[in-house]
Structure formats: C-alpha cells, structure tokens
Amino acid sequence: MKKMFINGEWLEASSGETREIINPYNQEVIATVTEGNEQDARFAIAAAREAFDNKEWAFIPASERSKFVHSIADLIKRDHAQLAELESLDTGKTVEESRGDMDDIAGVFRYFAEIADKDGGDIIDSPIPHSTSRVVHEPVGVCGQITPWNYPLLQASWKLAPALAAGNTLVMKPSEITPLTSVKIFELMEEAGIPAGVVNLVLGSGNTVGAELAANDNVDLISFTGGIETGKKIMQAASSNVKNLALELGGKNPNIVFADADFDTAVDQAMNAVFFHAGQICSAGTRLIVEESIHDDFVHALVKRVSNIKLGSGFDPSTQMGPLISAEHVTKVCHYVETGKQEGATVAVGGGRPEDPHLQDGFFYLPTVLTNCTTNMRVVQDEGFGPVITVEKFQDEEDAIRLANDSIYGLSGGIFTNDIAKAERCVRKMRMGTVWINDVNLYFPHAPWGGYKQSGIGRELGKTGLEEYQETKHVFQNLKPEPVHWF
Numbered sequence: 001m002k003k004m005f006i007n008g009e010w011l012e013a014s015s016g017e018t019r020e021i022i023n024p025y026n027q028e029v030i031a032t033v034t035e036g037n038e039q040d041a042r043f044a045i046a047a048a049r050e051a052f053d054n055k056e057w058a059f060i061p062a063s064e065r066s067k068f069v070h071s072i073a074d075l076i077k078r079d080h081a082q083l084a085e086l087e088s089l090d091t092g093k094t095v096e097e098s099r100g101d102m103d104d105i106a107g108v109f110r111y112f113a114e115i116a117d118k119d120g121g122d123i124i125d126s127p128i129p130h131s132t133s134r135v136v137h138e139p140v141g142v143c144g145q146i147t148p149w150n151y152p153l154l155q156a157s158w159k160l161a162p163a164l165a166a167g168n169t170l171v172m173k174p175s176e177i178t179p180l181t182s183v184k185i186f187e188l189m190e191e192a193g194i195p196a197g198v199v200n201l202v203l204g205s206g207n208t209v210g211a212e213l214a215a216n217d218n219v220d221l222i223s224f225t226g227g228i229e230t231g232k233k234i235m236q237a238a239s240s241n242v243k244n245l246a247l248e249l250g251g252k253n254p255n256i257v258f259a260d261a262d263f264d265t266a267v268d269q270a271m272n273a274v275f276f277h278a279g280q281i282c283s284a285g286t287r288l289i290v291e292e293s294i295h296d297d298f299v300h301a302l303v304k305r306v307s308n309i310k311l312g313s314g315f316d317p318s319t320q321m322g323p324l325i326s327a328e329h330v331t332k333v334c335h336y337v338e339t340g341k342q343e344g345a346t347v348a349v350g351g352g353r354p355e356d357p358h359l360q361d362g363f364f365y366l367p368t369v370l371t372n373c374t375t376n377m378r379v380v381q382d383e384g385f386g387p388v389i390t391v392e393k394f395q396d397e398e399d400a401i402r403l404a405n406d407s408i409y410g411l412s413g414g415i416f417t418n419d420i421a422k423a424e425r426c427v428r429k430m431r432m433g434t435v436w437i438n439d440v441n442l443y444f445p446h447a448p449w450g451g452y453k454q455s456g457i458g459r460e461l462g463k464t465g466l467e468e469y470q471e472t473k474h475v476f477q478n479l480k481p482e483p484v485h486w487f
C-alpha cells in the first residue's frame, strides 16, 4: 500500500482508510493508497511549521538548497522511464506524452536549482542621508500545495521546485485520483536528503485534506491548480489568515486562424491544440475561430484528419489518444456535447463514445468537432475538458479579437497568420496569460505561466514563479543614529 510522507516518515492514515486507484484504460485496480483526512493534514502542517520555524532549512545558503534541487532533477532523470510509465498507468495518457512530461519536470527542477542562488537582493539608493537601504527576499513559510489529476507530476513540480529553492517547507496534496507519481517524487526527495519535515505528502480528498490546507492558520501560502469552482472555495477558506494565494485555474482557450496562415500547419496545430491527453489540458485550444473565407475548407480538412485519430492504450505505440480520466468525466463530456447539440451546434465528427469493442472497458470519448457554434453558447463558454473543438467564424481582425476575448477565462490563446504586424496587433489585445503565434500549447521553465481574468491569480515558472514563494523585506539602516527630539 502507498503511504503518506510526514516529518520524514512513511505513514498510514490515522483512520486506517484506503482508496483504490483505477487504470482509466481498463478500470483495473493498479494500486491501493492510504486515505488521509483533516487530522493527518494537521499533523503534516505541524511538521512543516516546526521545520520552518525551528530548524535550519530556511536559513541554509541558497547554494546548498540548490544542490538538493539539482539532486532531485538527477533522480528524475535516473528514474525517467519508470516515472513515465507510472504516469501513463494512472492518467491514461500515452507513454510518449508522459516521457515528454518527465523531461519537462526534470527541466523544472534544474531551472529552479539554477536560479535559487542568483538573487542577492537589491541595494536601494536611499534618499535619507547617512543610511543604507536594501531589499532581500525570504521564504514565505509553510506552503500548502494542491494539484489536479491531468498532469499530476508536472503540476507538482511547478510547485515543489520553486518552494524548495526559495527555502520554504510544504505540505502537498495530489489529486486523490492520480497520486502515484507524487508518492514516487517524495521517495526521490527523501533519497535526495531533504531534511525531515521540509516536504510532506498527505493523500486524500479535496473536501477533507485540501480544505484543511486551505483553511489552516499555520499555512502561510496556498498554491492551487484545478477547477474554477474549487479555486473560489480555496480563496474563501484562505482568507481566514490572509494567506498568500496562487491559483492556476481553468481555460477556454481561443485559437484564431486567419486566411493568410499556412493552411496545413494551422489544421495540424488545431488538432494538437485539443487532442493531446484527450483535451484534458487547461490550455487546450478548444475554441477554434476561423476566418470566414477559409472556414469550410478548413473544417473539411480538420474533420478528415480528426476521424483518423487512433484511440487505445497509452502503452501501445500506435495510440494517438488515450481515455478520459474517469467514468464521471465521460458523463460530464457527454452532457457538454449534448448541451451543444441542443444549442444548435452540428456534430461534424465524433460526438459520442467509440463503438470499438476493444475500448469498452476504458473511459473513451471520440475526438469531436462541433461546427455552427456561436460565442453565446454554453458549449463555447464552458470548460468541457475533453477532446472537443467548437468552431466559430469571424469576418475581420476586430471580430476575431472580440470573439477570442468573450470569455470569463484568460489562460492562453493562439493565432495563426503569416502577417507579423497583424499578429502583434492581436497579441496586444488578447487578454490572456500566454499567447502563441503560429504554435500551440508550448511552455517551458524559463517563461511564466498563469491566467488573466478568472483563469487565476499569480504565475508559476520563470523568475516570477520563484517570487511567488518569496516575501520581500526592506532593510533600512541608520549609519548615524542620534536623538531626533520630535517629542
């Protein structure tokens, strides 16, 4: 049985409860994990508090912490193949995608290890005579970190690496559906020699463990990646002690294709934008917005290619798209597409579960293209989080931007055009945290990631991703102290 890691020890939940982890490809039980609750979360928070307040971690030189974080990257590289297979077993994504994730994850630890000791603070030119003024960055304290099921270890790495590099202690709660690679990374952090109490892992549900992390007054920062409704609850709970808050929430991401774009590239990338990991990506380009003059040809070419996408086991090298994460999620995607049909959308391809007898045990949904969509439809506004593209038409540049921005979300967007000036004009007006020109879904450790509007608060990755885990302190020193006789 997989256990939790608290204060340097592998423990079973205080309640003795367990949970079975299911392979979404065939519904087989792949692991049993201990199921923690609020009490276990409080125990872990107390360990992290003690390690932050009364032990050395927060005060060791950043160069020492950097070595620990480098070691974690080395261990991920060593166990790359095993980690990738475990991630695919747990999430259903193809092993090829998981291998790419593991490269990214090692890169994230490497990046934060490298920048950990590069910031010695700033000297301010003090306006007060005979004084010095400087700004230093310090760790925030105890961090609660809550992650989703779609990119379990990748989203964990975006939180663990900067938190450690900055000198914080932490308690992580992975998604209860996909905890396996998170357990493994805590084994690797133990092997890397991270001191007891600095990193703690509590397994369990959002309503118990997650809610405790968000509300507990001994937590100084809560970093959450997940859905918008959960994000709102966390924001509310975090107000109890005015925690620092980082929210990476959902997206309903437009992908604008102008008539002057390279046609074949734009068709190809419109598919990459949505069908990786069966559309279960926050930044999936689910809203395809195509210039009217090429709309019909574009849809025709897209549908032809989408109908050839091969579904199957993530472990079969010929598989292009795996299953959805759970039966509940299949029901949600079915409902989402039905809503679209009732609103007047046309199913150009897909629109249901596959009939292939080999796929009946898995949580599969066909890659789907919905045409005749307009911005006012729920199917265009709501995050379906499945392999479904809605297609809208636009007349001109202004129209394209109006449609693209007509969303409560603002996570990411794409533009396909060969007119660079037009692309730059659009970028300025697009209210999103990331905009790709002639590409989709690219992210790397050096560039910040996060959303405008209701897609979130704060940024992960990049220098800003480290700053999320730092407090800023101004230190002023009077070099000629003497009474001022004010009173």
Ligand SMILES: NC(=O)c1ccc[n+]([C@@H]2O[C@H](COP(=O)([O-])OP(=O)(O)OC[C@H]3O[C@@H](n4cnc5c(N)ncnc54)[C@H](O)[C@@H]3O)[C@@H](O)[C@H]2O)c1
Pocket: 146, 147, 148, 149, 150, 151, 155, 173, 174, 175, 176, 204, 205, 206, 207, 209, 210, 211, 214, 225, 226, 227, 228, 230, 231, 233, 234, 248, 249, 250, 251, 281, 282, 283, 383, 385, 411, 450, 451, 455, 456
């Ligand atoms: N912006 C990003 O970078 C990003 C990245 C990945 C996923 N996401 C979003 O994540 C969502 C899919 O993930 P999900 O279904 O796991 O999301 P979710 O909100 O259901 O769950 C996310 C995590 O929150 C926990 N949780 C649930 N209720 C909670 C509560 N009341 N208090 C504290 N924690 C609670 C869950 O147990 C899980 O660990 C999508 O909306 C997707 O867009 C965003």
Ligand SMILES: C[N+](C)(C)CC=O
Pocket: 150, 151, 154, 280, 281, 282, 283, 443
């Ligand atoms: C942030 N990202 C794109 C890696 C995963 C979103 O679900």
